[in-house]
Amino acid sequence: MVPVVELNDIAHVYVTDREASLAVEGIQLKVDPGEFISLVGPSGCGKTTILSIIAGLLAPSKGTVSLNGKSVNGPSSEVGYMLQQDYLFPWRTIMDNALIGLELTERLSPESRSVVENLLKEMGLGESESLYPSQLSGGMRQRVALVRTLATDPGLLLLDEPFSALDYQTKLQLEDLIVETLKERGKTAILVTHDLSEAIAMSDRVILLNRNPGRVHRLFDIPGNIRAAQPFYARKEPGFNELFHEIWEEMQAIGKEGSQ
Amino acid sequence: MTSREEPSAAPSKGWLQDLYIRHMKLKRRRRSRVLTVQLSLLLLFFIWWEAAGRFKWIDVLLFSYPSKIFENIGKQAVSGELWGHLGVTVGETVVGFLLGTLVGTLLAVLIWWSPFLNKVLDPYMVVFNSMPKVALGPIFIVMFGAGFTAIVVTTLSITVIVTTLVVYNSFNEVDSNLIKVVRTFGGSKRQVFQRVVLPASYPAIVSTLKVNVGMAWVGVIVGEFLVAKSGLGYLIMYGFQVFNFTLVLSSLLIIAVVATAMYQIVVYIERKLLTHR
Numbered sequence: 001m002v003p004v005v006e007l008n009d010i011a012h013v014y015v016t017d018r019e020a021s022l023a024v025e026g027i028q029l030k031v032d033p034g035e036f037i038s039l040v041g042p043s044g045c046g047k048t049t050i051l052s053i054i055a056g057l058l059a060p061s062k063g064t065v066s067l068n069g070k071s072v073n074g075p076s077s078e079v080g081y082m083l084q085q086d087y088l089f090p091w092r093t094i095m096d097n098a099l100i101g102l103e104l105t106e107r108l109s110p111e112s113r114s115v116v117e118n119l120l121k122e123m124g125l126g127e128s129e130s131l132y133p134s135q136l137s138g139g140m141r142q143r144v145a146l147v148r149t150l151a152t153d154p155g156l157l158l159l160d161e162p163f164s165a166l167d168y169q170t171k172l173q174l175e176d177l178i179v180e181t182l183k184e185r186g187k188t189a190i191l192v193t194h195d196l197s198e199a200i201a202m203s204d205r206v207i208l209l210n211r212n213p214g215r216v217h218r219l220f221d222i223p224g225n226i227r228a229a230q231p232f233y234a235r236k237e238p239g240f241n242e243l244f245h246e247i248w249e250e251m252q253a254i255g256k257e258g259s260q
Numbered sequence: 261m262t263s264r265e266e267p268s269a270a271p272s273k274g275w276l277q278d279l280y281i282r283h284m285k286l287k288r289r290r291r292s293r294v295l296t297v298q299l300s301l302l303l304l305f306f307i308w309w310e311a312a313g314r315f316k317w318i319d320v321l322l323f324s325y326p327s328k329i330f331e332n333i334g335k336q337a338v339s340g341e342l343w344g345h346l347g348v349t350v351g352e353t354v355v356g357f358l359l360g361t362l363v364g365t366l367l368a369v370l371i372w373w374s375p376f377l378n379k380v381l382d383p384y385m386v387v388f389n390s391m392p393k394v395a396l397g398p399i400f401i402v403m404f405g406a407g408f409t410a411i412v413v414t415t416l417s418i419t420v421i422v423t424t425l426v427v428y429n430s431f432n433e434v435d436s437n438l439i440k441v442v443r444t445f446g447g448s449k450r451q452v453f454q455r456v457v458l459p460a461s462y463p464a465i466v467s468t469l470k471v472n473v474g475m476a477w478v479g480v481i482v483g484e485f486l487v488a489k490s491g492l493g494y495l496i497m498y499g500f501q502v503f504n505f506t507l508v509l510s511s512l513l514i515i516a517v518v519a520t521a522m523y524q525i526v527v528y529i530e531r532k533l534l535t536h537r
Binding site (some may be wrong): 055056057074075076077079080081083084085087089091100101103104105148152 | 435437438440441442443444445446447451455456459460462
């Protein structure tokens with residue numbers, strides 16, 4: 001089976017006027033089709049850097065990246081990227097915002113348009129098509145951002161803390177919605193998050209990163225019963241709390257190391 | 261459940277409606293009060309001016325008075341002399357202000373596109389911007405001849421660089437995450453500009469339009485002072501030379517009215533263009 005994403009000995013250096021600093025080093029990662037993995041770690045461990053490299057927004061200083069076996073050189077329509085906030089264009093209607101990806105990749109047709117229309121309806125946004133982003137709540141806007149990302153039908157979704165700007169209740173609802181939507185469509189996903197319980201509840205594997213520079217510290221496989229449950233209920237599954245504490249302690253240990 | 265709520269919902273709705281109506285009424289009353297005071301101030305000023313002129317409290321030769329000014333305007337309007345001058349000046353102003361905004365914006369696009377060019381041009385623009393551009397008027401007259409072109413170019417020298425600086429600044433202040441959205445879909449630099457940077461900068465461009473309405477009038481009137489054989493600036497200059505200050509003030513009054521009208525048109529465009537933000 002060809003992995004969807006393969007990172008081979010990736011290192012990235014940020015060069016500024018003051019210095020050249022190593023952000024991530026020796027990153028080795030394979031993600032299989034249909035898998036949902038999470039990257040967690042203390043701030044400054046290069047989570048977003050890794051996502052940007054996979055998305056083709058950033059060329060790594062060292063190492064190779066491949067998507068479905070082909071090496072990455074620039075953004076491709078195989079990858080969908082969701083940012084911390086919705087970042088909808090305030091001057092476009094909800095429909096036009098959802099269509100932006102198709103427009104940019106020149107795949108806008110009556111058929112693809114009706115696919116997006118249905119997606120909006122599925123997410124409970126059918127009534128909002130001709131409204132503007134400022135007229136919607138935060139959760140609705142992030143759902144539009146999800147539709148925008150799904151509209152171009154990418155095989156791999158990169159989720160860069162997509163719930164961080166939402167209130168707790170909306171966040172729980174969206175976790176369920178995203179996991180459901182992605183599983184249904186057989187998408188592969190990589191989630192970056194600060195929230196350990198979110199990572200455990202949503203993913204099949206959690207990757208804990210070390211910092212200064214970012215490295216893979218440890219991999220955690222999530223037990224089947226937690227994986228099978230919807231994120232909201234996964235939190236109540238046996239084994240969830242134990243796993244949470246195990247990862248939590250590892251993370252604390254990294255924090256201490258880093259501060260020495 | 262609905263049947264139990266409905267009777268109580270109906271009167272409460274009426275109660276809300278009352279509050280809303282009262283709010284709107286209050287708002288309307290407040291607005292009409294402001295308008296009343298504004299109009300009476302204007303009226304009072306004209307009455308005082310008229311009286312001061314007629315009773316010789318002020319030097320009529322210098323300050324004239326409203327009825328004389330309106331009579332003058334009326335006479336010129338009837339004889340058709342006014343329309344020619346007005347047409348020339350408004351034409352120059354509109355061309356100067358549209359072209360100034362357009363050229364300034366295009367220059368901003370150019371330096372946004374090429375950071376290298378931006379770095380190279382930066383000191384020149386800053387120096388040129390701080391120069392008294394009006395002083396270049398005589399050079400333009402020699403270059404382009406005493407007429408329409410020289411006046412428009414004088415206007416452009418005032419408006420272009422300021423527009424460029426303001427618009428370029430707004431290009432740079434576009435949220436980088438909006439740009440990232442386009443980039444994640446593999447959008448090109450051209451698409452980034454068309455889909456994000458330009459639409460995000462419409463408010464800044466419209467606000468330079470507003471500033472440029474005023475600037476264009478300065479450029480045109482000064483240009484007409486220097487060269488013209490027609491136009492409102494010429495009328496002011498001519499009035500000054502023959503010591504006919506009624507003519508000078510008539511021209512100023514017309515300029516005030518037309519400039520306000522132009523400004524209102526820009527405000528209208530702004531409202532059309534920038535709904536939903």
